[in-house]
Amino acid sequence: xxxxxxxxxxxxxxxxxxxxxxxxxxxxxxxxxxxxxxxxxxxxxxxxxxxxxxxxxxxxxxxxxxxxxxxxxxxxxxxxxxxxxxxxxxxxxxxxxxxxxxxxxxxxxxxxxxxxxxxxxxxxxxxxxxxxxxxxxxxxxxxxxxxxxxxxxxxxxxxxxxxxxxxxxxxxxxxxxxxxxxxxxxxxxxxxxxxxxxxxxxxxxxxxxxxxxxxxxxxxxxxxxxxxxxxxxxxxxxxxxxxxxxxxxxxxxxxxxxxxxxxxxxxxxxxxxxxxxxxxxxxxxxxxxxxxxxxxxxxxxxxxxxxxxxxxxxxxxxxxxxxxxxxxxxxxxxxxxxxxxxxxxxxxxxxxxxxxxxxxxxxxxxxxxxxxxxxxxxxxxxxxxxxxxxxxxxxxxxxxxxxxxxxxxxxxxxxxxxxxxxxxxxxxxxxxxxxxxxxxxxxxxxxxxxxxxxxxxxxxxxxxxxxxxxxxxxxxxxxxxxxxxxxxxxxxxxxxxxxxxxxxxxxxxxxxxxxxxxxxxxxxxxxxxxxxxxxxxxxxxxxxxxxxxxxxxxxxxxxxxxxxxxxxxxxxxxxxxxxxxxxxxxxxxxxxxxxxxxxxxxxxxxxxxxxxxxxxxxxxxxxxxxxxxxxxxxxxxxxxxxxxxxxxxxxxxxxxxxxxxxxxxxxxxxxxxxxxxxxxxxxxxxxxxxxxxxxxxxxxxxxxxxxxxxxxxxxxxxxxxxxxxxxxxxxxxxxxxxxxxxxxxxxxxxxxxxxxxxxxxxxxxxxxxxxxxxxxxxxxxxxxxxxxxxxxxxxxxxxxxxxxxxxxxxxxxxxxxxxxxxxxxxxxxxxxxxxxxx
Numbered sequence: 001x002x003x004x005x006x007x008x009x010x011x012x013x014x015x016x017x018x019x020x021x022x023x024x025x026x027x028x029x030x031x032x033x034x035x036x037x038x039x040x041x042x043x044x045x046x047x048x049x050x051x052x053x054x055x056x057x058x059x060x061x062x063x064x065x066x067x068x069x070x071x072x073x074x075x076x077x078x079x080x081x082x083x084x085x086x087x088x089x090x091x092x093x094x095x096x097x098x099x100x101x102x103x104x105x106x107x108x109x110x111x112x113x114x115x116x117x118x119x120x121x122x123x124x125x126x127x128x129x130x131x132x133x134x135x136x137x138x139x140x141x142x143x144x145x146x147x148x149x150x151x152x153x154x155x156x157x158x159x160x161x162x163x164x165x166x167x168x169x170x171x172x173x174x175x176x177x178x179x180x181x182x183x184x185x186x187x188x189x190x191x192x193x194x195x196x197x198x199x200x201x202x203x204x205x206x207x208x209x210x211x212x213x214x215x216x217x218x219x220x221x222x223x224x225x226x227x228x229x230x231x232x233x234x235x236x237x238x239x240x241x242x243x244x245x246x247x248x249x250x251x252x253x254x255x256x257x258x259x260x261x262x263x264x265x266x267x268x269x270x271x272x273x274x275x276x277x278x279x280x281x282x283x284x285x286x287x288x289x290x291x292x293x294x295x296x297x298x299x300x301x302x303x304x305x306x307x308x309x310x311x312x313x314x315x316x317x318x319x320x321x322x323x324x325x326x327x328x329x330x331x332x333x334x335x336x337x338x339x340x341x342x343x344x345x346x347x348x349x350x351x352x353x354x355x356x357x358x359x360x361x362x363x364x365x366x367x368x369x370x371x372x373x374x375x376x377x378x379x380x381x382x383x384x385x386x387x388x389x390x391x392x393x394x395x396x397x398x399x400x401x402x403x404x405x406x407x408x409x410x411x412x413x414x415x416x417x418x419x420x421x422x423x424x425x426x427x428x429x430x431x432x433x434x435x436x437x438x439x440x441x442x443x444x445x446x447x448x449x450x451x452x453x454x455x456x457x458x459x460x461x462x463x464x465x466x467x468x469x470x471x472x473x474x475x476x477x478x479x480x481x482x483x484x485x486x487x488x489x490x491x492x493x494x495x496x497x498x499x500x501x502x503x504x505x506x507x508x509x510x511x512x513x514x515x516x517x518x519x520x521x522x523x524x525x526x527x528x529x530x531x532x533x534x535x536x537x538x539x540x541x542x543x544x545x546x547x548x549x550x551x552x553x554x555x556x557x558x559x560x561x562x563x564x565x566x567x568x569x570x571x572x573x574x575x576x577x578x579x580x581x582x583x584x585x586x587x588x589x590x591x592x593x594x595x596x597x598x599x600x601x602x603x604x605x606x607x608x609x610x611x612x613x614x615x616x617x618x619x620x621x622x623x624x625x626x627x628x629x630x631x632x633x634x635x636x637x638x639x640x641x642x643x644x645x646x647x648x649x650x651x652x653x654x655x656x657x658x659x660x661x662x663x664x665x666x667x668x669x670x671x672x673x674x675x676x677x678x679x680x681x682x683x684x685x686x687x688x689x690x691x692x693x694x695x696x697x698x699x700x701x702x703x704x705x706x707x708x709x710x711x712x713x714x715x716x717x718x719x720x721x722x723x724x725x726x727x728x729x730x731x732x733x734x735x736x737x738x739x740x741x742x743x744x745x746x747x748x749x750x751x752x753x754x755x756x757x758x759x760x761x762x763x764x765x766x767x768x769x770x771x772x773x774x775x776x777x778x779x780x781x782x783x784x785x786x787x788x789x790x791x792x793x794x795x796x797x798x799x800x801x802x803x804x805x806x807x808x809x810x811x812x813x814x815x816x817x818x819x820x821x822x823x824x825x826x827x828x829x830x831x832x833x834x835x836x837x838x
Contacts, residue, residue, distance in 0.1 A: 137529040139254040140247065142539055144169050154538075162539055163262035167279055170255070176287075246529055249588050253530060253608055254540075255288055256584060260577040260609075261540045264340055281337040291455035291583065294338045297471050299380070302396045302442040311473035314348030318378045318441045343576045349476035349495060350378040350441075354468040356386040360394070362482040362675060365829045367399050369485065369676075371437040372825045377478075377491055378441035382468035385448040392444055398829065399440035402433040417821045420814070447471055458587045462597040469568070470583055479568040483675045485657075486567075487822065488668060494569055497664055504571035505578075505614035507603055508660050510561040511747070512553065512620035512723065513736045517594050520558030526590060527555070532610035542610035549607045552616075554600065564621055564658065565599045566673050575613070578606040617663040622720035622807070623749035624659035624672055626713065628652065633693055651808055653719035654694050654739060654748040656680065661720060667809065669718060676826040679742035682709035692741045694748075709742065712823030716816055719749045722806040735806070751806025 145154065145165060154162070263281060285294070299307040301317065351370070355363045363381065370379065381387070381395070418426070418436075427433045447467045451459060459467055469479050478490055500506045517523060531549075536542040549555065554562035572579050582605030585591050591604065606614055629652040656679055662668040674680060685705055691698045699705040721735030739746040811819070 137246075137250055137533065138535065140173070140251050141166055141169055141254060141258070142535050144173060145539070159261070159541065163258070164278055166258050166539070167262065167284065245590070246526070249590075250529060252584060252588075253581070254536070256577065256581050257532070257536060257540050257542055257609065259284070259288055260580070261542070263337055264343060264576060281340075285338055289339075291451055291458070291587070292338070293450055293452050295449055296342075297382070297445045297447040297450055299473065300444045300446070302400060302440075302444075311342075311345045311347065312443070314350065314378055314473070318348070318350075319376070339576075339580070343573055346473060346475040346573045346576075348378070348474055349478070349491070350380060350472075350474045351375075351478045351480055351490075352380050352382065352468050352472040352474065353480050353482055354382045354465045355482050356383060356464075357388060357391060359482040360387075360391045363391075363395060364398055365675065365826045366480075366482055366484070367395055367440060367442070368829045369822060369826055370440055371399070372822055373486060373489060374436075374438060375440065375489065376438060378443060378474075380443045380445050380468070380472050380474070382445045382447055382464070382472070384464060384467070385446060387444070396442060399442045401439075402430050402437070417818065420818075445471070455587070463586055465565075465598055466583060466586055466601070469570075470579060472572075475571060475573045477568075477570050477572050479565075479570070481566045481673075483673065483680075484566045485672045485676050485822075485826070487671055487819070490567075490569075490670075493662070493664075493668065493670060499615040499664060500569060500571075503613045503615045504574040505606070506569040506617070507614055508564045508567055508617045509620040510564040510599065511622075511658055511736055511749075512559070512721065513561055514734060515560045516558040517560045523594050524555055524558065527604075527607075530591075530608050532608075536610065545607060545610070546612060548612045549603075560596070561599070563599050563603055563616075564660070564673070565597075565602060567660070567671055568602050570602075575606070575611060578609045578611050581605045581609045615663075617660065619661045619663050619666070619720055619807070621658035621660055621673075622718045623653040623655045623747060624657050624669065624713075624715050624718045625653045625655035626716050627696070628717055628719075628808075629654060629694065629748070650750040651719060651806075652748050652750055653717050653808075654746055655713065656742055656745045656747070657713060658747075659718050661718060661807070661809075666807075669715075674745070676712045676823050677710055678713045679709035679745060681743040681745055682706050684743050685709060689741055694739060694741055694746065712820075712827040714816070714823070715819040716811055718807075718809050718811075719751060720807040721749045721751055749806075751808055 148169075149165070157165070263284075285292070296309060296311070299312050301307075301312075353363065353366070367379070379399075415426070418424070421436070423436065427436050445468070450467065450471055465479070465481070469477070472479075476495055478495070480486075494500055494506055497506070531545050532542045533544055537544060552562060553559040570579065582601050585601055585605050585608060586598070592601075595601070603614065603616070606612065634650065634652045657672045657674050659672045660670050662670050679685075683706065685702060687702060689695070690700075690702070690705055695705075695708075699708065735750055737748045737750070738744060739748060
């Protein structure tokens with residue numbers, strides 16, 4: 001009999017023997033899978049263990065050959081009432097002339113999973129091991145297939161055969177109109193709590209009062225004992241609910257992976273064609289995607305032309321949109337799959353925003369700014385029936401006409417801009433103005449009715465943006481918020497960049513702050529369960545994640561703000577699965593509870609799809625503003641000379657606008673958040689702010705301060721703080737501080753003074769402005785640079801050493817004038833239409 005380690009693996013002598021044998025006979029093993037699987041099955045047939053249920057609801061086993069009889073972790077969970085175990089009557093049909101060698105062994109799957117995982121790791125097929133912490137993460141369909149088919153046959157099967165088995169088994173296991181796994185999403189309260197620290201009392205208290213060596217615990221027959229027992233029962237029940245919820249979520253994600261691999265992927269079109277012929281895709285889609293109504297939105301052009309039931313072919317309306325491999329939608333090859341038709345019909349490139357009536361003022365300004373930037377890409381504005389005709393007509397007016405472009409009165413520094421563009425005189429005719437301010441190809445998309453009523457509630461608020469993300473017709477999609485301010489041509493600077501062309505997605509980082517999400521280790525462990533594992537590699541060819549995802553500051557430092565989603569660029573046809581998965585992830589409450597709004601959903605949608613082909617801009621967001629705060633007014637400064645110490649101060653730039661510096665050239669500011677005005681909450685100021693620290697002067701009245709706040713922000717400097725590990729340059733600094741001015745919307749960014757030679761030079765005590773003293777303390781600072789592909793350094797991960805001190809850039813006069821020009825366009829729209837922010 002083969003004995004086992006406490007971690008459930010093989011003993012070290014056996015493991016070493018397998019490794020030695022593998023290295024010496026690799027070619028033979030590859031050519032003879034039958035020999036290898038025969039060895040594995042010999043192990044399986046000799047496996048014998050006793051399984052018990054522990055007090056925490058987990059399954060554990062005791063091998064009879066282990067003398068101390070300690071509990072052992074296993075991979076498979078206890079079967080719950082909702083799991084339908086296959087019977088001889090309705091189980092999957094075995095392959096011809098093959099029988100299951102483990103028909104009477106109820107524990108065969110557990111050992112198979114362990115040995116299969118070891119096998120995959122031995123061949124470097126995975127860096128993810130099934131361990132005790134992951135024991136609930138085995139997808140149900142994989143368990144079912146391993147239960148019912150010989151491992152050697154699964155190894156020899158083609159991808160088409162595995163697809164057929166996967167969905168055949170899914171139908172046999174669940175005959176509901178909506179697969180039970182997906183149906184849990186309808187009621188957010190159906191999910192278990194994912195974080196143990198928000199239970200009635202902590203996990204530690206539970207483990208302290210319950211003897212893990214005993215299945216039953218005798219509680220004292222008094223008030224305290226009864227209370228502890230009640231808490232224990234409640235906790236144990238919640239643990240089981242969590243496990244079931246996680247299982248449902250894991251299964252749902254695997255269904256999406258399998259559907260893409262079997263029916264949507266272009267990797268093996270011939271095999272997928274075979275899969276199509278064996279299944280009713282319409283029925284599968286209605287079971288897997290109950291949130292979809294399977295109706296496309298209505299696309300209405302600025303001139304009233306309307307497209308229903310299909311995507312508009314943008315090459316017919318906008319120059320430069322034709323794709324050489326794209327046929328008109330009406331002539332596209334039809335499939336019974338709504339999603340495959342949708343994927344194949346994506347065409348062109350353009351901007352997408354989601355707007356309602358209360359976003360109208362920002363949308364007006366954004367469209368005017370796009371004209372000033374010379375944009376020639378189409379723009380789709382999504383709404384859910386909540387952007388009325390009045391605002392649509394005004395947006396068309398701003399996008400297409402010239403009569404409100406009062407250039408002399410509205411636009412500052414226009415002569416300089418004209419000179420830079422080679423235009424010798426102020427444009428006067430309509431043709432001249434349209435050359436400088438090209439009319440925009442504007443579309444309004446009414447997405448009402450695209451989602452089923454039961455699931456619409458998951459996509460309120462920030463979720464409306466995801467509807468636009470999913471249903472926009474562009475192949476290359478530039479998703480923007482209404483308060484995003486592009487400062488450059490995104491087509492030239494981003495779409496055409498080798499970063500986007502090479503990866504098909506370009507994301508941006510948020511401010512890098514020391515704010516973390518609660519229960520970081522528990523949350524990250526939970527996410528690991530959702531991510532693809534070695535079993536996904538075996539069954540579906542989806543590789544486990546690399547350091548590109550696993551070494552992000554979200555995953556290692558638990559940073560609450562990692563991605564900024566004000567601008568998201570995705571080639572949707574190339575990355576259709578991550579886009580589809582993002583729609584599912586938005587319905588999983590334990591995930592959305594970790595993040596703010598929609599910010600992390602986009603890269604998580606990629607990660608949970610096993611896709612890492614995206615470029616994350618290497619610079620986190622910085623503060624962009626009109627001045628570096630004078631020395632005496634800064635929070636961090638010290639002018640005292642102490643023995644062995646130097647004068648020190650931290651540069652400070654304060655602003656309501658996070659700014660995004662290009663990770664390609666390290667010098668171009670690509671875009672900013674929160675509009676162009678100094679303070680979008682200018683209507684809420686009070687007298688206490690008249691002499692605020694950050695004001696350039698003491699204001700005499702509320703009216704004067706409001707006038708200053710409502711003006712556009714001048715840009716002269718951008719400051720990106722150092723990496724979080726250095727806390728803005730040195731360990732005891734915070735690299736961002738939130739100020740009280742502008743209703744708390746102003747943030748100040750800090751780096752260190754370049755004159756300070758080292759952390760030790762100033763690492764004694766440091767007195768802050770408010771008298772709080774922080775003692776010297778240290779943090780673990782990694783020094784290596786992570787690369788997602790060691791042979792291609794085009795896509796570096798966080799270069800901690802490069803950015804440990806932060807980055808401060810000051811703009812030249814030409815840049816300042818250009819930013820003032822854009823700012824005056826942005827502000828001018830408000831003046832022309834007498835608008836205010838909602």
